[in-house]
Amino acid sequence: MTKFVQLLLQTLTLGSLYALIALGYTLVYGILRFINFAHSDVVTFGAWVAFAIAGALGWAGTGSPVFAMPVVMILAMAASAALGFTIERLAYRPLRKAPRLNVLITAIGVSLLLQNAGQLHALFGKDPVKMPRLLSEAPLFKVASVQVPWVDVALVVLTVALVIGLQWLVFRTKLGQAMRAVSWSEQTAALMGVPVDKVVSITFMIGSALAAAGGVLYGLKYRQLNQTADALWMLLGLKAFVAAVVGGIGNVRGAVLGAVLIAFIEVFGAGYVSSKLPDLFVFGVLIVMLLFRPAGLLGTATVEKV
Numbered sequence: 001m002t003k004f005v006q007l008l009l010q011t012l013t014l015g016s017l018y019a020l021i022a023l024g025y026t027l028v029y030g031i032l033r034f035i036n037f038a039h040s041d042v043v044t045f046g047a048w049v050a051f052a053i054a055g056a057l058g059w060a061g062t063g064s065p066v067f068a069m070p071v072v073m074i075l076a077m078a079a080s081a082a083l084g085f086t087i088e089r090l091a092y093r094p095l096r097k098a099p100r101l102n103v104l105i106t107a108i109g110v111s112l113l114l115q116n117a118g119q120l121h122a123l124f125g126k127d128p129v130k131m132p133r134l135l136s137e138a139p140l141f142k143v144a145s146v147q148v149p150w151v152d153v154a155l156v157v158l159t160v161a162l163v164i165g166l167q168w169l170v171f172r173t174k175l176g177q178a179m180r181a182v183s184w185s186e187q188t189a190a191l192m193g194v195p196v197d198k199v200v201s202i203t204f205m206i207g208s209a210l211a212a213a214g215g216v217l218y219g220l221k222y223r224q225l226n227q228t229a230d231a232l233w234m235l236l237g238l239k240a241f242v243a244a245v246v247g248g249i250g251n252v253r254g255a256v257l258g259a260v261l262i263a264f265i266e267v268f269g270a271g272y273v274s275s276k277l278p279d280l281f282v283f284g285v286l287i288v289m290l291l292f293r294p295a296g297l298l299g300t301a302t303v304e305k306v
Helices: 002-032 039-056 068-095 100-117 150-172 174-184 186-191 196-222 231-247 252-272 278-292
Strands: 139-143 146-149
Touching: 002 039, 002 146, 002 150, 002 174, 002 196, 002 231, 002 252, 039 068, 039 100, 039 196, 039 231, 068 100, 068 196, 139 150, 146 150, 150 174, 150 196, 150 252, 174 186, 174 196, 186 196, 231 252, 231 278, 252 278
Parallel strands: none
Antiparallel strands: 139 146
16 A cells, blocks of 8 residues: 555655646647757756756755755746747747758757757766755654655645636637637637737747756756766657657646656556566557547547638
8 A cells, every 4th residue: 555655645746747748749739830859958958957957046055945956947938938939039030931851850940959068068068967946854644554754745836826726827818719719720820919929939939948847847856967968868858758748748737747647657668567667668658548539538630622
């Protein structure tokens, strides 16, 4: 029972982390119908910016104040939103009418640029670092003899709050109405007076901010920050992408559902089947989903009129 509860808690925290990253993929795809393969590098950027901000504010030690974590996260999300705006404005907007292959190659190029630029000594460098403890190390409560630390509770609570806020933004505001209009038809939305460029830029900024939140929480949870070109970051982004596809890419609720499902399969597969094959379980689910339900659990098949 203790092992089951421990694995269940790991599923919730890991699923929350995947959900924050997957939402960025699903937002951009929902608007522009292409995959931003530089998204995982924005996650990395957010984590490293949080580390740099914490050090600059003198919170790299163990005596950080109570408000350190929210301040660092807000600043990291703002910096990543600015990065997302820059990427969209300089790399993707000029290719809005270009073939999808051109955009795909550009996304890969942006990803490689961010990975290698981050290794410069003027930015983050090549050496792994330890993320400062911005949250208390003491457990908040126990469930079946399993201690639940502050960082796990913060990860789940913040993810739920951000998902609810995003859901409200998309379905209850004029900006969300404009986003849904652009996702349906960019040309029609423009004819109806929707500022398409502005909507797309804001979408990239929101997705990048959510990615930064995921990066910061990853650093607080696992403490180790590898260099920006490390394969671990790419694998983290790929699993979040798998979550978005499994849930139904382009669907906000689907991204969250897919993230929890992928985390469940990964954690319980490693716990009860084999700890050496968690990635096999994740990508095996992706293959099965693409074979039997390509649109995902909550996705809808797109119909093209000829």
